[in-house]
Amino acid sequence: MTRNMVTATNTLGQLQQQLDIISNNIANVDTIGYKQSTATFTSLLTQEFQNQRGDDADRQTPLGIRMGNGAKIAQSQLNGKQGSLQGTDRSLDFGFTAENQYFKVLIQGANGDQEQNFTRAGAFYFTPINDDEVMLVDGQGNALLNQNDEIIVFDGPVDNIRLTNTGTLQVSANGVQQEVDLGVVNIQRPQLMERVASGYLSMPNNLEELGVFPGEVMVQMEGELRQQIGLEQGTLEQSNVDLTTAYTDLIEVQRNYQFLSRAISMSDQMAGLVNGMR
Amino acid sequence: MFRGFYTAATGMIAQQRRTDLLTNNMSNVNTPGFKADQSSMRAFPDMLLSSLGESKIPTEKGLTLANMPTVGALNTGVYMQETIPLFTQGDVRETQFTTDMALVQGDMPLNGETGLPGMIFFTLENPDGTNRLTRNGNFTLDAQGFLTTANGYYVLDDAGNRIELESDQFQVSEDGRIVVDGTDVARVGVAYSDDPQALVNEGDGLLRAPDGVVLPNAYAQEDIAFRVNQGFLEQSNVDSARTMTDLTNAYRAYEANQTVLQAYDRSIEKTVNEVGRVN
Numbered sequence: 001m002t003r004n005m006v007t008a009t010n011t012l013g014q015l016q017q018q019l020d021i022i023s024n025n026i027a028n029v030d031t032i033g034y035k036q037s038t039a040t041f042t043s044l045l046t047q048e049f050q051n052q053r054g055d056d057a058d059r060q061t062p063l064g065i066r067m068g069n070g071a072k073i074a075q076s077q078l079n080g081k082q083g084s085l086q087g088t089d090r091s092l093d094f095g096f097t098a099e100n101q102y103f104k105v106l107i108q109g110a111n112g113d114q115e116q117n118f119t120r121a122g123a124f125y126f127t128p129i130n131d132d133e134v135m136l137v138d139g140q141g142n143a144l145l146n147q148n149d150e151i152i153v154f155d156g157p158v159d160n161i162r163l164t165n166t167g168t169l170q171v172s173a174n175g176v177q178q179e180v181d182l183g184v185v186n187i188q189r190p191q192l193m194e195r196v197a198s199g200y201l202s203m204p205n206n207l208e209e210l211g212v213f214p215g216e217v218m219v220q221m222e223g224e225l226r227q228q229i230g231l232e233q234g235t236l237e238q239s240n241v242d243l244t245t246a247y248t249d250l251i252e253v254q255r256n257y258q259f260l261s262r263a264i265s266m267s268d269q270m271a272g273l274v275n276g277m278r
Numbered sequence: 279m280f281r282g283f284y285t286a287a288t289g290m291i292a293q294q295r296r297t298d299l300l301t302n303n304m305s306n307v308n309t310p311g312f313k314a315d316q317s318s319m320r321a322f323p324d325m326l327l328s329s330l331g332e333s334k335i336p337t338e339k340g341l342t343l344a345n346m347p348t349v350g351a352l353n354t355g356v357y358m359q360e361t362i363p364l365f366t367q368g369d370v371r372e373t374q375f376t377t378d379m380a381l382v383q384g385d386m387p388l389n390g391e392t393g394l395p396g397m398i399f400f401t402l403e404n405p406d407g408t409n410r411l412t413r414n415g416n417f418t419l420d421a422q423g424f425l426t427t428a429n430g431y432y433v434l435d436d437a438g439n440r441i442e443l444e445s446d447q448f449q450v451s452e453d454g455r456i457v458v459d460g461t462d463v464a465r466v467g468v469a470y471s472d473d474p475q476a477l478v479n480e481g482d483g484l485l486r487a488p489d490g491v492v493l494p495n496a497y498a499q500e501d502i503a504f505r506v507n508q509g510f511l512e513q514s515n516v517d518s519a520r521t522m523t524d525l526t527n528a529y530r531a532y533e534a535n536q537t538v539l540q541a542y543d544r545s546i547e548k549t550v551n552e553v554g555r556v557n
Contacts, residue, residue, distance in 0.1 A: 003294075004301035011305035038373065040416045040511070041309040042428060043302075046481035052357055057320060060392060060475040062488065065317075065361045067295075068302035068481055071309050074428035075418060080446075081374055100445070188445035191377075191418050210421040217421070256307055259518060263301045266529050270294070273536045278543065 003067070005267040008260040010044065010070035015260070017073055019253050025241045026250075033096075033120035034199055034239035035078050036246075042074035078190050078201075083240035085232060091161040094122035094182075095237040098230030100190060101221065104145040104183035105138055105200065116149065117142075117200035118185060118193070120237055132156055136169075140198050145183040147222050152180050167221070167229040184221040184229050192217055281354060283542045288355030289535035292319055295358040296528040303516045304525070311414030311483055312514035313363040314521075320359035324351040365397045365474045368413075368515040370507060376446045377425065379415035379466065380510040384503035389472050397474035398496045398504050399485065401467040403432040403440065411469060411493070414483035416511055419446055429482060435464040436495055450508035454497070466506055469493035 018039045028034040046066040085095045096102075102118035109115055119138060126134040127141070136144045136152040143151040155178065158171040163182075170179040187193060192212075193201040203214060221229050299317050306312040327349040335341040370380045379400070386395035399411035410431060417433055420426045425433040425441040432440045441456065441464045449457045454466040471477060471493050477485040487493055496502060 004298045007298065007301045007305055038375070040428065041306070042414060042416075042483050043306050043309050043312055043481050046479055052359065057359060059360050061360050061362055062476065062478050065295075065358055066315075066479050066481075067298055067361065068306065068315070068479075070302060070305040071312075074414075074416060077375060077418065079374055100447075189419050189421070189423065190446070192421050207421070212421045216423070252308065255518075256304075259304050259307070259522065260301075262522070263297075263304055263525065266297065266525060267301075270297070270529065270532055273533055277536060277540060 002267060002271070005264055007068070007070040008263045008267070010072070012257060012260050012264075014041070014070075014072045015253055015257050019250070019257075021076055022246055022249050022253065026243070026246050028199075029239055029241045029243060029246075031121075031199060031239050032123060032236045033083070034241065035080055035083075035120070036239070036241045037076045037195075038079055039073050039076045041071045043071050044069040075191075078193070078195070079240060080190050081240050083238045085235040086238050087235050089234050090123075091234060092124045092126070093234055093236050094124065094163065095232045095235035096120055096122065096230055097232055098228065100187050101229065102185055102187055102201065103138070104149065104185060106143045106145055106151060107200065107202075108142070115202065116145065117196060117202045118187065119198075119200050121199055122231075123236060126154070126156070126158060128156065129153065134158060147181040147183045147220065149183065152182075154178050154180075161233075163231060163233040165229075165231075166226040167231050168226075181222075181226070182231070184226075184231075186219045186221055186225075186228075187217065188219060189217050280542050280546060281352070283539070283546075285353075285355045286535045286538040286542065288322070288357060290532055290539070292356045292358050293528045293532040293535065297525060297532070299358075299361060300521050300525045300528060304518065304521050306514055307516045307518050307521075309414070309483070309514050310416050310511040311368065311412060312516065313365055313368075313413065314514070314516045315361045315479075316364055317358050318360045318362060319356050321353040322355040322357065324353055326350075327352050361479075362475060363479055364515060365395070366515050368512040370510040371513050372509060373511050374509060376448060376450075376508060377417045377419060378509055378511050379417065379450060380507040380512040381413060381415065381468065382505050382507055382512075387472070387501050392473060392475065394473075394475065396470060396472040396502065398468050398470050398502070399493075401434045401438070401469050401493075402427060402484070403434055409434070409438075409469075409487070410480070411471075411477065411485040411487065412483045413512055419443060427483070431484070434467040436467045436497060438467065439464075441466070450506055452505040452507070454506040465497070468496040468504070468506070470496035470499050470502060 021037050021039045025036045046068045048064045048066050050064045080099050082099050105117050105119050107115045107117045123139045127137050129135045133153050134156040146152050155173045158173045160172045162170045167182045168179050194204050196202045296317050303314045328346040332342050332344050402410040404410045417425050423442050435441050455462050456464045
């Protein structure tokens with residue numbers, strides 16, 4: 001009886017989630033290095049009804065009628081498109097100019113364990129770790145890693161910070177030149193990555209179950225490959241959220257929501273008609 | 279006695295079915311590659327009415343003959359006979375994803391029997407080894423690097439093999455060739471059906487060819503024109519304004535049937551409470 005009500009309700013719940021995804025994109029329109037998510041829909045499974053056995057009338061379609069049950073979000077994809085670069089003239093701001101390349105960051109977990117995550121937000125800082133050494137950290141205070149997965153420590157106080165076109169950070173402290181290769185990876189299958197807090201991407205926990213090695217999912221940019229690193233010093237990569245598209249999608253979702261609410265109220269009125277029969 | 283009582287009820291059930299179908303279309307107004315379903319209603323098979331009567335022949339003793347004069351044909355209801363997907367090209371919309379593809383078809387030859395144009399589809403591998411078809415080109419790369427649908431069905435190339443790619447950095451030419459760093463690695467499989475109405479809609483964007491039917495490769499067909507557009511998705515071909523109109527229409531038809539049912543109810547009420555009354 002209330003089949004259409006259920007169909008509409010199923011879809012309304014999913015539209016709500018699409019709305020959440022769009023809202024999150026809009027909220028991050030000013031977040032550096034942010035990559036927008038795009039949700040797409042698919043129809044739910046259909047049910048076949050053999051509503052007239054022995055139906056011998058001419059027909060175009062196979063026997064029975066097939067009724068759908070609404071729609072659901074099929075996937076939410078990470079859009080890896082390049083964001084625009086904003087000049088900041090700050091020597092510790094780095095913007096990527098190549099898609100799918102990420103910095104490696106060491107995250108301290110709640111129970112003391114450490115995990116490697118990936119970010120494109122390149123606003124870095126030096127934090128003192130003792131009287132004469134400084135460590136390179138990102139905006140969240142998490143340590144950046146070099147190409148060999150070690151934290152980056154310089155003798156301080158540092159000045160004259162320079163980035164080479166192969167992603168090597170050169171600093172001098174008291175006239176002594178020091179350099180380190182910033183750890184950069186090229187993530188080959190961004191859709192496999194998990195989005196975690198603060199704009200970080202992390203490897204999925206079930207990678208082994210999937211039968212995949214981390215090396216297949218991402219390429220370490222080392223040796224010859226460092227020539228392909230696209231990093232610009234003194235700039236920050238802006239969010240790649242396109243507000244026009246986001247708002248268009250928002251309007252579309254809202255109207256779909258209205259249409260389906262109308263379908264529910266019609267279904268309710270139909271139930272009212274049945275109740276009013278006697 | 280009151281034959282139309284159940285006729286009106288079947289009318290309500292059929293209109294209920296129609297609203298179910300239209301609500302599903304409305305739900306999928308945003309689903310890539312979705313084809314709107316259309317309903318066709320059919321009257322219950324005819325039945326021939328005749329009245330039981332007798333005719334008196336004025337003879338000496340008075341002769342009575344039984345006869346049954348024919349009254350005419352009557353249909354005692356309606357039901358939804360078919361749900362027919364509307365196989366027309368949907369609009370295409372840019373998405374920026376290299377793993378999104380839209381099939382854009384030109385003129386298709388008309389089927390000699392049905393008079394309707396043919397249709398082309400992407401080919402997918404079902405876990406049981408058989409093939410499925412879809413118009414939803416919203417693909418992705420799985421952990422192993424195979425091109426799959428959002429639900430993990432492998433997308434097949436024109437030779438029926440899975441498509442394996444290193445990363446999402448690849449180009450698809452308009453004739454379906456997947457190019458990685460300047461070399462052809464595969465060609466997206468596209469199947470042609472000259473009678474798409476015979477396909478079974480399984481939902482989730484999947485269509486199944488009838489048992490034993492193998493659809494031909496669309497690239498080998500000479501008289502059809504189409505192209506594969508990378509970075510685009512074919513939108514649903516549901517027209518929301520029309521669907522809403524049809525929904526209102528179905529609702530009112532439901533209401534009309536309910537009113538007829540009430541009229542019958544009053545007739546029955548009269549029969550029960552007044553016709554048989556003694557005083």
